[in-house]
Amino acid sequence: MGREQQRALIERTRPKSVVIAGPAGVGKTRLAREVLPDAEWIRATKASAAIPFGAMSHLLPDDARDRTDVLRRIAEHLEQDLVVDDAHLLDDASAAAVFHLVTRGKTFALLTTRASEPCPDAITALWKDGHAERIELGPLSEEDTGRILDTFDLDAASRHRLVQMSAGNPLLLKELITAKALIRKQGVWRWNGVKATPRLTEVIATRLNADENQRRLLEVVACAEPVSTETLERLARTNDIAEAERKGLIHTTNGLSRLGHPLYGEVLRETMPPARLKQICGALADTDQRDALRAGLWRLHSGRPADPRLMVEAARQAMDRFDLALAERFARAANGGWEADHVLAEILSHGGRYEESLQALPYAPTKDDERVRWAVTRSDVLYWGLGDPQAATDVLDTVEDPATAASKAWVLLFDGRCEEAVTAALPVLRTTNPQALCWAAAAAAAAAGFTGDPDQAREIHAIGLRTAREHRDDVPWGYVQVGFGYGLGLLAQGRLNEAWDLADREYRTAAKQEADAPLGAWAGLRGATAKARGDLRTAITSLRESLILLAGFDTFRLAAPCLAELAGAYALQGRAKQAERLIxxxxxxxxxxxxxxxxxxxAWTQATRDTRRAAKTARAAADQEHLKPLKAWALYDAFRLGDHSVRRQLEELADDPVRHAFALAAGKDPRAGHLFQEHGMFRHAEELGRNTLLTPRERDIAKLATRNLTSRQIAAQLGLSVRTVDNTLGRAYLKLGINNRADLKAALQA
Structure with a gap:
């Protein structure tokens, strides 16, 4: 799989023979088998290399008199395609025989050889003297590896991790999967870490082929990669480093050394004796403390006491990387103090452990910078944990600072008070505090979108994004915060093409960063946008992925809207039970x-059983909503579900292209379809094009018909005549563009 170009090249090269060269496990043998499934095979091994004609013993005639006779008799026998696997292991006699077969021109031979190993002279002469074409077979591309993984319903981060860990090597990819590096959660396969099974350990040990000194060097690199040349030279012998580089076991670029393959480090660390791990990590911690996160981790592994300040800084860095479990270990290892207790409270709050966070949160401090951080953390617990927006904003109002103002804007936003959120955030956009500015911009960009002011949202987003880019080191996730807030606003406005482009692009970027929290947020926005566009398959996949990723880091309780969107997607597919359970x-x-x-x-979940009730639910949601974009969505959904009395209200809200499209559609104006298409509302446009706006009675009768009830049974259940049922079904068929009941279920789910 994934070698189409190489297969085509081999076919074009025939009748000239071909030598496929590449590293171990890259798929040389499989490619040969796919190209020549019916060929005669010669398999060379280390054992057969010591025996003349050892690899060809199964082809040797019993009564051969001498070497010349052997070559002649083999040549007579082999006038068909031939595969020579691992030709670099051929004994000289077998290599000479293969050379003879190829050069006489009657046999098409396909040879595989390991690129890093020397070959017998006769085999080398084949491509050097032009008797065979040499093809270098490198690792699979990320795209080709991804196609192999398509059989698994993987979340994006796990897919990326597998691609990186296998490094394009099909054998190692297979071993990873066999070693249960994946675990299935809620229907989605997730990365579960490398398990050093005996088979995987054997494969890696064979590839390393390292003596004791080299292995000790590799263990140091495994614990520290990328490790600086300066540090490595303090802990290992120079000649061992040079030999490891020569063999490709480590690679050094720009003064940093890494192992030759990502899996080497995983297996070496898994199989390292605990005492050896402690020894190496202790030495590393003593040698290099420039990176607090790495130095803190080495201290933890070494089992030695650590500087509390180092542990607190390591905890903050781990939290910035959304690794809450590691961050908590660092914070607890700091052994108390205001800073350690505060960072622990932050970590517990981000993980949804609000009661523990309150217990860990230290007393209210007197220093200004500590008061700001204390107020922000306490308000987070009060709002996100206890659901008390008033108490949260009261705490924030006790400290006047850009950070508390930005945090207040977030509370107001998620409490649905979007106009107030914009008001609170705008002054912060002039601050020199990059973190506070990014937070404020994220909240205000979202809030402006929800209030229906796209120009203001766009301007605020630009300010926040510029700050995030200029201060990437200080606010590494600032661009995610600002972008996500803006994306929420785009979705609320119905600007689905823009929302999709943003969410899909950032989702793919986050997958490569392997950070669950931002990936989960983007997956949720991507799924909700896909659902609004009518792509239910993508919506369900992304929303399920989002729920799994957010399970351990859902600071802003995004799981709830993701659950609702997933329920709605299931409902639109007619999967009532799944939808009802989630909503x-x-x-x-x-x-x-x-x-x-x-x-x-x-409402859409209710519509799987009762469209009248669903229409009332949508109408009630519209009546209770004051934000124009959301009110318009609710009114148009009520219209789609059969409440046509909302047309005038939609016309009153039609001061925006999307809301104008809603009003036009309610008036059956064909211009609505073009506007829907322009903004990515493809499902809405399709409904208009196919005239599928069923009345409540038509939908109720059609739903019953999909349950294999006869017209008489439907009539009895609804108190109608059989003729009325049949006539109603006929109108539904016409609107749905179908001819009979057999097509009804699929049409209703479309």
Whole structure:
């Protein structure tokens, strides 16, 4: 799989023979088998290399008189395609025989050889003298590796991790999967870490082929990669380093050394004796403390006491990387003190452990910078943990600072008070504090979108993004915060093409960074946008992935709207039970900002059984919503579900292209379809094009018909005549563009 170009090249080269050269496990043998499935095979081994004609023993005639006779008789026998696997291990006699077969021109031979190993002179002469074409077979591309992984329903980060860990080597990819590096959660396969099974350990040991001194060197690199040349030379002998580089076991670039393959380090660390791990990590910690996170981790592994300041800084860095488990270990290893207790409270709050966070949060400090951080952390617990927005904003109001103002804007945003959120955030956009500015810009860009002011949202987003880029070292995730806030606003406005482009691009970027929290957030936004566009398959895949990723780091309770969107996607597919189970959980856990979205997904869930009730739910959501973009969404959903009395209200809101499209569609104006298409609302456009706006009665009868009820049974259940049922079904067929009941279920799910 994934070697189409090489197969085509081999076919074009025939009848000239071919030598496939490449590293171990790259797929040389498999490629040969696919190209020549019916060929005669010669398999060279280390054992056969010591025996003349050892690799060809199965082809030797019993009564051969001498070497010349052997060559003649083999040549007579082999006038067909021939594969020579691992030709670099051939004994000289077998190599000469292969050379003879190829040069006489009657046999097409395909040879595989390991690129890093010397070959017998006769084999080398084949391509050097032009008798065979040499093809270098490198690692699979990321795209080709991805195609192999398509059989697994993987989250994006796990897919990226497998691609990186296998480094394009099909054998190692297979061993990783066999070693249970993946675990299935809620229908999605996730990376579960490398397990050093006996088979994987054997494969890696064979590739390393290292003596004791070299292995000790490799263990140091495994614990520290990338390790500076300066540090490595303090802990290992120079000649061992040079030999390891010569053999390709380590690579050094720009003064930093790494192992020759990502899996080497995983297996070496897994199989290292605990005492050896402690020894190496202790030596590394004593030698290099320039990176707090790495030095802190070495201290933890060494089992030695650590500087509390180092542990606190390491905890902050681990938290910035969304590794809460490691961050907590660092914070607890700091052994108390205001800074350690505060960072521990932050970590516990981010992990949703709010009661523990309150217990860990130290007393209110007197220093200004500590008061700011204390207020922000306490307000986070009060709002996200205890659901008390008033108490949260009261705490923030006790300290006047850009950081507390930005945090207040977030509370107001998620509490659905978007106009107030913009007001609170705008002054912070003039601050010199990059973290506070990014937070404020993220909240304000989202809030401006929810209020229906795309120009203001775009301007605020640009300010925040510029700051995030200029201060990437200080706020490494600032661009994620700002971009995600802007994306939420785009989705609320119905600007689905822009929302999709942003969410899909950042989702793919986050997958390469392997950070669960931002990836989960982007997956959720991507899934919600895909659902709004009508791509239910992508929506369900992304939303399920989002829920798994957010499980350990859902600071802003994004799981609730993701649950609702997933329920809505299931409902649109007609999967009522799955939708009903999820929507209950979403309604219980939601922030006010997402109330309307959740109610609309609840309406579509209800529509799987009762469209009249669903229309009432959507209408009630519209009546309770004051934000124009969300109110318009709710009114149009009520219209789609059969409440055509909302047309006038939609016309009153039509001061925006998307809301104008809603009003046009409610008036059955064909111009609506073009506007829907322009903004990525493909499902809405398709509904208009196919005239699938069923009345409540048409939808109710059609739903019953999909359950294999006869017209008489439907009539009895609804108190109608059989003729009315048949006539209603006929109108539904016409609107759906189908001819009979057999197509009805699929049409309703489309």
């Amino acid at each position: 209950v959980r979403a309604d219980r856990e939601a922030s006010r900002l997402f109330t309307t979205s959740i109610k609309l997904n609840q």
